Amino acid sequence: MATIVVVGAGIGGMPMAYDIKKHLGNQHTVKVVSALDYFQFTPSNPWVGVGWRTADDITFKIEGPLARKGIEFIHGTVSEIKPAENKLLLADGSQVDYDYVILATGPYLAFEEVPGFGPISHGGGTVSVCSTEHAEEAYTEWEKLCANPAPIVVGAVQGASCFGPAYEYAMIMDTDLRKRKIRKDVKMTFVTSEPYIGHLGLGGVGDSKGMLEGIMRQRHINWICNAKVTKIENGTMFVDEHDTNGAVIKSHELPFGYSMMLPAFKGPKFLQKADEALVNPRGMVKVDKFNRNMTYKNVYALGVVVAIPPVEATPVPVGTPKTGLMIEGMVTAICHNIENDLAGKEVCEQATWNTICLADLGDTGAAFVALPQIPPRNLTWAKQGKWVHLAKIAFEKYFIRNMKNGNSEPIYQKYVMKMLGIVRLKSEEK
DSSP states (O other), X not given: OOEEEEEOOSTTHHHHHHHHHHHHGGGSEEEEEESSXXXXXXXXXXXXXXXXXXXXXXEEESHHHHHHTTOEEEEOOEEEEETTTTEEEETTSOEEEOSEXXXXXXXXXOGGGSTTOSOGGGTOSSBOOSSHHHHHHHHHHHHHHHHSOOOEEEEEOTTOOOOHHHHHHHHHHHHXXXXXXXXXXXXXXXEESXXXXXXXXXXXXXXXXXXXXXXXXHTTEEEEXXXXXXXXXXXXXXXXXXXXXXXXXXXXXXXXXXXXXXXXXXXXXXXXXSOTTTBOTTSOBOOOTTSBOSSSTTEEEOGGGBOOOOSSOOSSOOOOOOOHHHHHHHHHHHXXXXXXXXXXXXXXXXXXOOEEEEEEOSSSEEEEEEESSSSSOSEEEEEEOHHHHHHXXXXXXXXXXXXXXXXXXXXIIIIIHHHTTOOOOGGGOO
């Protein structure tokens, strides 16, 4: 009998635990280790940041749902991984042994890489929507901003790899300010390390550049691209704007009363100090085409913590995002690969690195499709409309319900791709 341990209980970890248990059955033990004892639907955090959702709307305790599926839950923080010994050390001094470990930790938020950056709870002067806890703090500050309107700076700093929530939050804030009839009192500037609006860390998706630029012009949101934030202090963001060769062409001092900037990601602290055969210098897990580490063959990883190189060189560092459909493909591949390995068969399943993003823009939305994620692509397009806004609301409810009920079905493939009229072709899966 094998013991499979999933580290992390988020959008990747929960489906991974359910799926591996479903396929392996009761003859093998599945455990989930998580520093949080609750699941949070991270894509809804921008709504929490303006009070359109509460934490209770998008979170639930996970021990009960996992137990009902025969999955053991360990509430604890991993302090060290010893892959040569097949064990995890926890902060409370205990250890968890495994035959296979699946790292689905999500990221460490590297606020410290920019002086003065980060939410108040981290000692910074900005807010964050990267976690539900941060988004609740962002909402508290949002109400203060709305009571005393002031300039807003929103976007993503150098090294960031997840740009969608920055665009979403900018548009959601714009919509909420218009609903409150105070938009005219608030200047908004979008600051991003992307070489152009709509790059998204993907080299653009369809006409994402033209579409998002048009939306931002219509909403009177100014922008600075190729931007490196050098420091934040006393309600002012200091930004160097670079040209295509990486040279600084202008330095900006942007005063703000409210700012949400997405940080660069690292692997969690226990991976930052792990064996270099396991992780890259930023603590992201090195994997092969089967989502397993090349040195430690019983270590798998999925989601944000997977090391993926940038799509292209840019004047200011930009990372590559890991989206829901891509994560779902990783879950499926890992499940079948462990199943094959236990049966003495060759590991052969490869994840479909496709991207589908439903971005809520407050009162409308934008959908981006890139199959596969890294160019050249078999299919790519970007479309906008109220239907995307409504689809994301429906998807939120569907996903949370499935996680509560222990349903491991591939939600993006069954729901989102069907909704968008996308048929998965064999050629697109390779």
